[in-house]
Amino acid sequence: MSDRPRFFDDIAGLAGNAFSAVTGAREELHSIIRTRVDEILGALELxxxxxxxxxxxxxxxxxxxxxxxxxxxxxxxxxxxxxxxxxxxxxxxxxx
Incomplete structure (x- = not known):
């Protein structure tokens, strides 16, 4: 029985880490897209x-x-x- 709560703790930890990784990836992707859009707008002289x-x-x-x-x-x-x-x-x- 003592293994069961630890299993759920491990799952919760993995879910938290996955969420952090997804959030970080989303922010990185947003930054890259913003940079590219700024470059395109600059090239178009808008x-x-x-x-x-x-x-x-x-x-x-x-x-x-x-x-x-x-x-x-x-x-x-x-x-x-x-x-x-x-x-x-x-x-x-x-x-x-």
Whole structure:
């Protein structure tokens, strides 16, 4: 009877060792696949998603900044035209 519990302990130990070996092999395989995929993507000159998102955000901010600048320029041109019109009236207006 004393041999029976030891047998189960040995089986449990083997199962634990097998599980550890499978887990280690899975991690190694995952690492190898990740390295190969990175090499392929590098060869194709593709960008990563986080890099793409960063550039897309920069472009969005640049478009917003351009729209704001265009609006300010339009307002300044309007003010300048108004001021030039007042200056012409003060001088007596264009002769015509």
């Amino acid at each position: 960008v990563r998603r986080d890099e793409f998102d960063a550039v897309q955000e920069m472009a969005t901010r640049a478009r917003i900044g351009q729209a704001e600048t265009e609006a300010r320029l339009t307002a300044l041109e309007s003010r300048l035209a108004t001021l030039e019109g007042l200056t012409e009236e003060e001088k007596g207006g264009p002769q015509g």
